[in-house]
Amino acid sequence: MTPEELEAARDRVLPDVVAGGLRVLFCGINPGLLSAATGHHFARPGNRFWPVLHLSGFTPRLLAPAEQEELLAHGLGITNVVARATARADELSAEEYREGGRILTAKVERLRPRWLAVVGITAYRTAFGEPRAVIGPQERTIGTTRIWALPNPSGLNAHWTAASMAEEFARLREAAEGL
Structure with a gap:
């Protein structure tokens, strides 16, 4: 992608990968420019979402962003808190997060x-x-849907390794499977 092609994706909305009754609906912060330009969630090469999803046992093999529709067969989906694409999440306002x-x-x-x-x-x-929320299952529910806060898989999140992230994702997988 050229810088011009990436910039042209700014503010674009990336369609969700969803269906009713999923086991887990993963929710990113908002699409990055590469994701919006390609039409694939978590498309940036340094993003660890796809490797961590596989390492944690959610998928039987490592999926590429272009294979995102295969998640539905595993009872998984993807959406975002804020729909519009930006180069960085810090371009979003607190009001955009609340509306999201x-x-x-x-x-x-x-x-x-x-x-x-x-x-x-x-x-x-x-x-x-929820300013004091921590990683893990939350008290809040939306109807019968439980909520789990996971670490951000962005390559910029140096606080978590792929292995430690996979452990947290696996805790969610086990809860979603009723283990």
């Missing part, structure tokens, strides 16, 4: 996944007004 939380709540009420997994604790805290 309201839109996400309505989406979850309609789709009724067993679990909503927000990948990014700061995004969860801001979108849902």
